[in-house]
Amino acid sequence: MNHLPLIIKREYLTKVKNKSFIVMTFLSPMIFIALIALVAYLSQLNNDKIHIISVLDESGLVSDGLKSSDKIKYEKLSNLSLEEAKALAKKTKSYGLLHIKTWDSFNDLSNKVNFYSEESPSFAIFSELENQIESKLTNLNLEEKAIDVDVIKDSKITIDIIQENFEGLQTSKTDGIAKLIFGGATGYLLFMFIIIYGNMIMRSVIEEKTSRIIEVIISSVKPVQLMLGKIIGTSLAGITQFVIWVILGGVLMTVVSLVLGINLFDSSTPQQELMTIASEGKGVDFYFESFKSILRSLPLINLVIAFILYFIGGYLLYSSLYAAIGAAVDNETDTQQFVMPILMPLILAVYVGIFTVIEDPHGTVSTVFSFIPFTSPVVMLMRIPFGVPLWEQLLGFLLLIATFMFTVWFAAKIYRVGILMYGKKPSYKELIKWIKY
């Protein structure tokens, strides 16, 4: 008799009706958005502050090269000793004192430039200072060596390499970054999903054990059915939560940015920043154009199908293991030693994905890891935007399914024995023994 739909329905409804689930579903996007808004707001506050930097230039050559910006204003001091200048800077509460000594030769500039301040200066300001001084000194150096600065400027050449694959499809730098982000996001999403809802499955198995209802249930249904029902029901609840998060998050983001006048979409998403770097300020049209070209360059249909298949495969693979852990232990505190070995390959997958796929999406390491079933869902999803041959995708998927069937069999064995075992924390050795029961 097939009780699977009944079990799925119960698991889903109890999860969804659970008070803490409801609270989490509606509260977390609000908290999340509130945090983003707060950060955006605070960083804008910070940005508005003008830092005044006193400059004591003994050489008299550098200070006119320092250009004030909206963040930094330079105040030149003259005819003061270093000690007097320090005292003055302290009194006027300027951000710091830049001290430039005279020098004899451009080869001996170490220790000639110093910065004094109450607290350590921010990285942004420091690198801004260094940049400005460096370019001024470079110009001075060029002049001294009788090289025309304008000639050097004129002869500077910038180039944009046009990327095109052998089939004649044009891509660009922006596309590459977008692909990275797309792959990274899907891989990371899967990772989060497994951890959150895997744990939920584990807890629900433990609950059945501690409330001692399990023997009543499995006198009516096969343990495997119960396990699968739990996994599917919990996943559906998870998807529901995710969808609500995305919709609610989107709506809230829009509302908050309208109300507070803060552009949340622009201020903190790394996509946008990378796009800006890539486009180097080519205007609004460029955004639209590059968006279209990204859509064109991503293998969209392939991506969607692969996403669904690998997501389901990877999720089921891990969640069956979580269910087995839940069955093997009596309470949540005992789960740690078993959860670690599951998390390891998952974390490995994310790191391998991030570091090697950026380096070379079709290199040996990333290719191999996109076949290994415990890492393939994450790594393959990260690789696919860069174009993975169909046979590789299929092979990876077949390996994943084969392993999934094995883990479900394995988990079902542990589950079948474990749910009826009370009172002692099993060792790995005992778990192996259970498989033979």
Add this chain to the structure above:
Amino acid sequence: MNNLLEVKAVSKHFGTYKALNRVSITVPQGSIFGLLGPNGAGKTTLIRVINQITMPDEGQVFLGGEALKNRHITDIGYLPEERGLYKSMKVGEQALYLAQLKGLSKSEAKIRLRYWFERLEIGDWWNKKIQELSKGMAQKIQFVVTVLHQPKLLIFDEPFSGFDPINANLIKEEILRLRDEGATVIFSTHRMESVEELCDDIALINKSNKILEGKLLDVKRQFKSNTYEVGLKTNNRGLLQNHLAEKFEVTQANFKTLGDELKLNIKIPNGESPNMLLEYLVGLGEVSHFVELIPSVNDIFIQTIKNNT
């Protein structure tokens, strides 16, 4: 009489540990069958084999003459010793869910649940959560869920634990009524007085082996020792006792009477009639008490287990 359940030479190992060693039992249709044994003897494993929770290594189980199959799950109602309910689920929802798992349709399950809830006077619990109920209340719901799908075979493991005497009695009455309506009951407990009261047949399992099985009365007959409790009014106790000891095995007895008579357990030789003893006693004094000593299930249990070790 037909046998509803036949367990034939079932063995089960857990690793190197043998939980059941070629155990066979036969449960007649319409009887209450007591499954007895000390803790850890293998009773629960046997019950789990019958419920298809555990698969036996060897041997077979037949229900109504057929080898046990998946669909027989609906023919069995099982109340495990380790039992509980979903704590945060409402009573009604939960009972409906469990009934549907046993193959009842939702509407049918509802009708039957209403009937049972009314019968046990728990109708107003429908919308309560289990965590709001006392242990005894939850046990009642568990009992209802076990019998709701009208299974041919009911298996109760310690059904009375957690009940007060009134509710225990109520449940006992219900079990007897279900038996009278045609259900067969397997009853596992350590409470010997309820075995005495309820069971038609018993089996005793010790250390993974079945060591005794049969009709309760037959077993008792088998264990009786032809011993009689005798109360005798006499003036000369010492003399009388010596006199008796020459002819029979005599021990001091302990039972309650109103007078101050001599109380003895007297065993008569096999093949002799109790009338012989009675005639003999009448000649010695006034007989105030003469009862055959019937071994209790408790005695049988303890004696058998002791002899077996």
